[in-house]
Amino acid sequence: MQVAIAEDSVLLREGVARVLDDAGFDVVAECENADDLMAKVRSVPPDVVIMDIRLPPTHNDEGLQAALELRAQHPSVGVLVLSQYVEVGLAMKLLADSAEGVGYLLKDRIGDVNDFVAAVRRVAEGGSALDPIIVSTLLARQRPDDPIANLTPREREVLELMASGSSNQGIADSLVITVRAVEKYVSSIFSKLGLPSTGTESRRVLAVLLYLRS
Amino acid sequence: MRNPDVGAALGEPLVVALLAKWLTVSYILCGLYAWWRRPESRFGPLMVAAGFANFVSTLSWTTNDVTFTLGQALDLLPPVLFMHVFLAFPSGHLRDSFERALVASAYVAAVALQVTRMTFGGFFGPHNLLEITANEDAALLTLRVALLTMSAFCLAAVGVLLLRRRGRRALRRSRVLLVDAFAVGLVMIALLYISAAFDGPAVRQIRWATFATLGLAPLVFLAALLKARLDRSSVGDLFLELHSEPAPGDLRDALARALRDPSLQLAYWLPDYECYADLQGQPVELEDLDGRAITLIDRDGEHVAALIHDPALQDEPELLDSVQAAAGIALENGRLHAELQARLEELRGSRARIVEAAQNERQLLERNLHDGAQQRLIALSLNLSLLKGRVDGDPKIATGIDQARREIAASLNELREIARGIHPAVVSGHGLAVALEQLAARSPVPVDSRVEIDGRLPEQLELAAYYVVSESLTNIAKHAQATTARIDVAKENGELVLEIVDDGIGGADSERGSGLRGLADRVEALNGRLRVWTPRGGGTRVRAEIPCR
Numbered sequence: 001m002q003v004a005i006a007e008d009s010v011l012l013r014e015g016v017a018r019v020l021d022d023a024g025f026d027v028v029a030e031c032e033n034a035d036d037l038m039a040k041v042r043s044v045p046p047d048v049v050i051m052d053i054r055l056p057p058t059h060n061d062e063g064l065q066a067a068l069e070l071r072a073q074h075p076s077v078g079v080l081v082l083s084q085y086v087e088v089g090l091a092m093k094l095l096a097d098s099a100e101g102v103g104y105l106l107k108d109r110i111g112d113v114n115d116f117v118a119a120v121r122r123v124a125e126g127g128s129a130l131d132p133i134i135v136s137t138l139l140a141r142q143r144p145d146d147p148i149a150n151l152t153p154r155e156r157e158v159l160e161l162m163a164s165g166s167s168n169q170g171i172a173d174s175l176v177i178t179v180r181a182v183e184k185y186v187s188s189i190f191s192k193l194g195l196p197s198t199g200t201e202s203r204r205v206l207a208v209l210l211y212l213r214s
Numbered sequence: 215m216r217n218p219d220v221g222a223a224l225g226e227p228l229v230v231a232l233l234a235k236w237l238t239v240s241y242i243l244c245g246l247y248a249w250w251r252r253p254e255s256r257f258g259p260l261m262v263a264a265g266f267a268n269f270v271s272t273l274s275w276t277t278n279d280v281t282f283t284l285g286q287a288l289d290l291l292p293p294v295l296f297m298h299v300f301l302a303f304p305s306g307h308l309r310d311s312f313e314r315a316l317v318a319s320a321y322v323a324a325v326a327l328q329v330t331r332m333t334f335g336g337f338f339g340p341h342n343l344l345e346i347t348a349n350e351d352a353a354l355l356t357l358r359v360a361l362l363t364m365s366a367f368c369l370a371a372v373g374v375l376l377l378r379r380r381g382r383r384a385l386r387r388s389r390v391l392l393v394d395a396f397a398v399g400l401v402m403i404a405l406l407y408i409s410a411a412f413d414g415p416a417v418r419q420i421r422w423a424t425f426a427t428l429g430l431a432p433l434v435f436l437a438a439l440l441k442a443r444l445d446r447s448s449v450g451d452l453f454l455e456l457h458s459e460p461a462p463g464d465l466r467d468a469l470a471r472a473l474r475d476p477s478l479q480l481a482y483w484l485p486d487y488e489c490y491a492d493l494q495g496q497p498v499e500l501e502d503l504d505g506r507a508i509t510l511i512d513r514d515g516e517h518v519a520a521l522i523h524d525p526a527l528q529d530e531p532e533l534l535d536s537v538q539a540a541a542g543i544a545l546e547n548g549r550l551h552a553e554l555q556a557r558l559e560e561l562r563g564s565r566a567r568i569v570e571a572a573q574n575e576r577q578l579l580e581r582n583l584h585d586g587a588q589q590r591l592i593a594l595s596l597n598l599s600l601l602k603g604r605v606d607g608d609p610k611i612a613t614g615i616d617q618a619r620r621e622i623a624a625s626l627n628e629l630r631e632i633a634r635g636i637h638p639a640v641v642s643g644h645g646l647a648v649a650l651e652q653l654a655a656r657s658p659v660p661v662d663s664r665v666e667i668d669g670r671l672p673e674q675l676e677l678a679a680y681y682v683v684s685e686s687l688t689n690i691a692k693h694a695q696a697t698t699a700r701i702d703v704a705k706e707n708g709e710l711v712l713e714i715v716d717d718g719i720g721g722a723d724s725e726r727g728s729g730l731r732g733l734a735d736r737v738e739a740l741n742g743r744l745r746v747w748t749p750r751g752g753g754t755r756v757r758a759e760i761p762c763r
Contacts, residue, residue: 009585011593019596022603053643059581060643084588085630087640089651107588108626111595111619113603137652142660144698213655 001124002046004029006037006063007082008056016050016110023117032056034066041074048078048124052107053090067094071102078123082107086131088138092213095128099165099205103129118170128165128202130209135163138212148212150192158185163208167201233429234272237292240432241265247436256306261435264295282341286332290324293364293403296428297371300396303435313374320367327360361411365404372400392434399427448472449536456544462493462551465544472537475524477506482545482552483517490520493548495556498522511538511545519545562741569739570674573637580637588629595622638680645669646676646703650683654701657687659694659716663701671710675760678736679703679712682744685729686714686756694718694754705762709742712758721750733758 003025007013017027029040033056041049049070053063067079071094080103081094091104103123109131110116119129139148139160151159154175161171168186172179186204190197195211198204242265249258271292273285298317301308308314334353335345375397402424452472460468470478481490481498490498500508500520507525511518527534538545602615633639641649647665654661670676683701690699696718703712722730730746737744742760 009589009593012589012596015593015596019600022600054584054639064644084584085634085640087644087648087652088655089648090640090644092651093644093648107592108595108623110592111599111622113596113599137655141655142658144660 004046006031006051034062053083080123099128099202101126105131130164238269244432279341283343294320331356358411361407365407368400368404462548479522481520482549566739576637583633666704690716714756717753720748720752722748
């Protein structure tokens with residue numbers, strides 16, 4: 001699996017490259033800035049790009065703009081954005097109208113090597129990876145007549161994992177339950193929230209996020 | 215052309231004679247009066263000269279050879295003199311080298327062409343001392359050339375007058391009418407000459423209109439001079455007006471009325487800034503004023519103010535002097551007002567700079583945290599994680615590493631909150647709308663937010679707006695006991711308007727005051743306003759209006 005990295009801190013860039021290399025990825029490009037990344041992706045599109053949201057020269061929104069451009073121009077390339085702050089507004093901007101092949105994680109998550117590698121793989125394969133903080137912020141969001149309050153604690157856990165992009169298998173592994181049990185929880189959650197059940201896992205990510213955000 | 219005398223072209227000999235006498239007498243008398251009233255102006259002497267030259271040209275009616283020849287030679291001079299007087303009104307000076315060249319060549323042409331014509335003899339009769347040969351055809355041709363040349367000069371002068379009228383901003387109204395009257399008079403002379411040159415009919419109406427214009431001109435000048443005296447009575451009105459202590463803003467209008475110059479501008483001297491400024495304290499340049507004149511007003515050797523006015527006022531120095539004298543105290547008040555405004559403006563600027571400097575410091579600090587400690591801690595956590603994979607054997611070491619990584623994660627969380635508190639990088643990076651979404655999502659009180667802004671706004675403005683919303687939501691969470699809150703952000707009439715309303719207990723007091731004070735400072739530094747309504751039991755409404763530059 002081919003991966004390109006854009007990160008201006010050498011320390012982190014090399015760290016991430018090493019982790020992914022160890023995990024069997026083929027690191028095809030290590031870039032310092034967005035322009036360099038875009039050029040490399042154009043010449044040889046990798047399976048997934050890992051990029052910092054704050055990139056030179058101004059460290060403002062070059063990273064995000066590059067990510068949006070990649071999503072629009074190279075839909076087959078997964079885009080995993082790393083940031084030292086996660087913002088609901090940025091997540092919504094990044095996802096726009098699809099959660100396919102996109103991820104947005106706090107940079108801290110790199111330290112949890114196994115989870116991080118799993119997230120990279122998921123995004124590369126067209127899935128999604130949203131930082132748990134985004135999901136929990138949205139879940140904690142206060143709303144009048146909150147249907148979230150009707151969920152059982154277990155359903156809430158499933159919802160959190162589902163919203164951050166985990167597959168049913170992933171949820172089953174995390175909670176040490178069977179996939180069938182996960183499926184039951186998922187359909188119960190959808191009916192309690194009054195959402196129509198959707199097909200793919202990344203589609204349900206978007207549905208849940210939009211629901212939580214509204 | 216049976217009797218091609220230029221004077222006769224104007225009409226019946228008796229009328230011409232009377233007109234000539236009238237022009238001579240009235241110009242000389244008006245000129246003397248003007249000379250006496252305004253010794254510093256050259257207009258008086260010019261009028262006297264015009265009257266005298268007119269008199270000399272009437273010598274052509276005498277039978278003495280010398281006086282006849284002299285009078286005939288100067289026969290074409292009167293129209294040039296009218297032209298000169300009209301162009302030089304009211305200062306007695308021509309305005310630029312083009313006008314001087316025009317008038318000088320008109321004088322030369324008037325004499326030279328007439329003298330040339332006289333050398334061909336012809337109808338001039340026996341008293342013509344200049345006759346060399348008798349050639350009527352040549353004389354007639356020269357006459358035509360002379361008449362057409364003179365009318366061309368008159369029309370050129372009309373052009374100058376019209377340009378002058380258009381070019382200058384807001385001529386005083388009486389002056390505009392005069393200029394129009396001069397132009398009409400010169401056009402009449404030109405028409406008359408052209409008609410005479412081609413043997414055409416001397417149209418009665420043109421003739422009488424020309425008489426009227428030329429004959430009335432001295433009266434008009436006299437009236438203009440007398441009006442200057444009348445203007446001084448407007449100084450009395452000014453005294454009365456100033457007695458009722460007008461607001462500084464009304465002083466200019468009062469002066470404009472007293473000076474009869476609606477275009478008048480008033481600038482005050484600010485000694486500490488060593489410049490002139492308007493009432494709002496904005497600097498006023500006294501150079502390159504597009505032909506307008508400046509009168510500096512000083513008191514006890516100190517500058518007080520400057521009047522920027524129609525140059526025509528310079529011919530009425532007494533009026534300017536008495537207006538200045540009348541306005542003394544009021545001008546001093548206006549000066550103090552302007553100085554206060556300039557200081558306020560300066561203060562506002564320095565407050566904005568202080569806020570901005572502090573903001574830049576914080577931004578730098580956040581950036582250093584981001585690029586330094588935060589990156590290092592993440593890399594450290596990553597390395598520990600990799601290390602753990604290589605020391606599989608010893609569970610104690612693995613537990614220790616996990617413990618260390620949890621500490622690092624906690625530090626990173628703390629650092630993130632600190633960094634966000636120092637400077638919300640998301641605002642600078644991604645704009646107000648994105649940042650407000652997170653604030654609303656994180657609020658423990660349900661928030662209904664409507665943010666209607668397209669694109670980015672100036673960074674300082676976005677930051678101020680962010681802090682207003684952030685601080686208000688914090689206050690609502692801590693003190694308001696509200697069940698819901700609403701955020702409205704929109705651009706209205708060039709201002710960013712923020713409103714944060716809750717349905718809590720209201721009565722926000724001083725314990726919340728310091729935060730609000732800081733917000734007000736930020737907002738006011740950007741020339742904005744922050745207001746808070748917080749009736750007891752009636753919720754709290756915070757409204758900020760910040761101009762978008």
